Amino acid sequence: MLDIHLVRKQLNEVKRKIASKNINPRLLDTVLKYDEVWRTMKTDIDGLRGKQHEYEKVRDFENAKKTKIEIDEKEKKAALFEQKRMKALLEVPNIPFDDVPIGSDENGNKVIREVGKKPVFDFEPKDHLELGEQLGIIDTKKAAEVAGSRFSYLKKEAALLEFALVRLAFDKLMLHGFVPIVPPVMIREEAFMGMGRLTPSQKEERYHLQKDKLYLVGSAEHTIGPLHMNEIFDEKQLPLRYVGFSSCFRREAGSYGKDTRGILRVHQFDKVEMFSFVRPEDSEEEHKFLLSMQEALMQELELPYRVMEICTGDMGFTDARQYDIECFMPAQGKFRETNSCSNTTDFQARGVNIKYRKTSDQKVEFVHMLNATGFAIGRMIVAILENYQTKEGIVRIPRALQAYVGSKEIQNVD
Incomplete structure (x- = not known):
């Protein structure tokens, strides 16, 4: 959630920046309309409190009581x-940093x-689903009978x-002080x-469980962040880093007809996620x-990839800056997004009320919160199958995963 003081003081600048994210800047007019009414009412209430205090000083309890009733109604x-202001403000995205590339879409x-x-390859590379079916390791047909489209059995x-990918990520990240966590998948x-x-x-x-008033998360980020909701850190506790693993659920409502084949875009997938709480000056x-x-994790797998800085019109709602990693997929002949890495500044911290107390002057400020994909498991399996396939239909296992898997290659032995 944006700082309402920033919106008041720098309205035109904030409007310009949210417009660059393809969001209607008139949303801010609605926010400020409710804000102005609220501020006027608060001023009136403060004035009435003063009157109430004066009545009580001269022991005019009848007028003091009437004023108290008026205060209660106005409050x-x-x-x-x-x-209403809060609801309107929650529809306004985070603003991008000044040096983020300006653009309307992924182009x-x-x-x-x-x-x-x-x-x-000296042969036509197969896609991950053809390989997975031939090797007997991916079954989307039976999953469709059981759960519908965009599901799979691994x-x-x-x-x-x-699980090899999960262990590799946890083992490497814990060396850098990341705290392992398995968060709730409902929120x-x-x-x-x-x-x-x-x-x-x-x-x-989102998948909504209406009777329980709960939602299924789309990422471990969604429930790792609120782990410290309504808390105040001591400055010496920061940075605090987590590495989490969870199943994730997305309806893919806006992707009808896209990536319907295989496990690249599905309703349920598992993911390793990094999450950091830091001081604003360190974010x-x-x-x-x-x-x-x-990048270190991608290099462990020896997969070809590229790093992208995401433009204003393509970046996430909560992000002030976003990077993506895209892995090369041979069957498609192009790079596809496998990881995202986002700085949400104090936007999410303000929404779930997470602060820290400075050591120097004991002042309290909002922390900055950041999230980054460790491994999106399904997409990494896609990349491994397609990049490590052989002409004989065997798939070599990346060296970093061989000890976890217990073998060097995947072949159909049936």
Whole structure:
């Protein structure tokens, strides 16, 4: 959630920046309309409190009582306008940093670097689903009978690859002080809204358990962030870093007809996620650190990838800066997004009320919160199968995963 003081003081600048994210800047007019009414009411209430105090000083208890009733009525009305302001403000995205590339869509994204060599085959490479079916490790047909489209069974070595990826990520990240965590996969509405993940445009993407008033998360980020909701850190506790693992659920409401084949875009997938709580002055450096951890994990798998800086029109709702890592997929002949890395500044912290107390002057400020994909398991399995395939239909297992899987290759022995 944006700082209302920033909106008041720099309205035109904030409007310009949210417009660059393809969001209607008139949303801010609604916010300020409710804000003005609320502020006027608060001024009136403060004046009435002064009157009440004066009546009590001269022991005019009858007028003091009448004034108290008037105060109570105005406070109820003020609370309603404060709620309306809050609801309107929750629909406003975070503003991008000044140096983020300006663009209306993914065509405005900027390639920062490309790492690794794309594989060269002397045969036509198969896609991950053809390989997975031939090896007996991916079954989308039976999953469709059981659960519908965009689901899968991972079997045999594919299942082992999943947990090998999880262990590799945890083992590497824990060396850098990340605290391992398995968070809930359900979240209450207020926490989800506070994390900036339940705006009207996002609700279509969410699975909602109406009777229980709960939502299924779309990432471990969504419930790792609120772990410290309504808390105040001591400055010496920061940075605090977590590495989490969870199943994730997305309706893929806006992707009808896209990536319907295989396991690249599905309703349920598992993911390793990094999450950091830091001082505001450290967040840009922490963002680079998280990106470096992502690249280190990709390099462990020896997969060709590129790093993208995401433009204003393509970046996430909560993000002030976003990087993506895209892995090369030989069957498609192009790079596809496998990781994201986001600095949400104090946007999410303000929404779920997470602060820290400075050592120097004991002042309390909002922390900055950042998140980054460790491994999106399904997409990494796609990349491994396609990049490590052989002409004989065997798939070599990346060296970093062989000890976890217990073998060097995947072949159909049936």
